[in-house]
Amino acid sequence: MIPHRGRPLAIATAAVLFPPLIFPMAAGLLHNTASFPRWWRPLDVSLAFVLAALVLVILDIAQGKVSRQAEAVTYRASRILTHGVFAMLVAFFLFEIELSGATV
Numbered sequence: 333m334i335p336h337r338g339r340p341l342a343i344a345t346a347a348v349l350f351p352p353l354i355f356p357m358a359a360g361l362l363h364n365t366a367s368f369p370r371w372w373r374p375l376d377v378s379l380a381f382v383l384a385a386l387v388l389v390i391l392d393i394a395q396g397k398v399s400r401q402a403e404a405v406t407y408r409a410s411r412i413l414t415h416g417v418f419a420m421l422v423a424f425f426l427f428e429i430e431l432s433g434a435t436v
């Protein structure tokens with residue numbers, strides 16, 4: 333279990349996770365990416381760097397303090413998610429799924 337001081341850090345990491353998800357979605361949905369503000373790209377990279385640093389700190393704090401059950405659950409979840417993404421990619425190529433709004 334993560335020590336008491338690690339809980340606010342975990343919550344902060346979860347909060348920092350969501351804004352970087354907006355950047356690629358917005359870039360994919362908007363047609364004119366040249367109209368983005370100049371601060372868009374540096375903010376995206378900065379948030380990704382902060383997120384990576386927070387994850388490394390949490391890994392260091394939690395090292396050796398995680399139960400076997402939690403390890404097993406997270407391992408299964410990561411395997412399911414990885415295989416799910418791969419399955420969607422295979423389906424995309426096999427069935428030639430057309431993405432709405434895609435201009436290729």
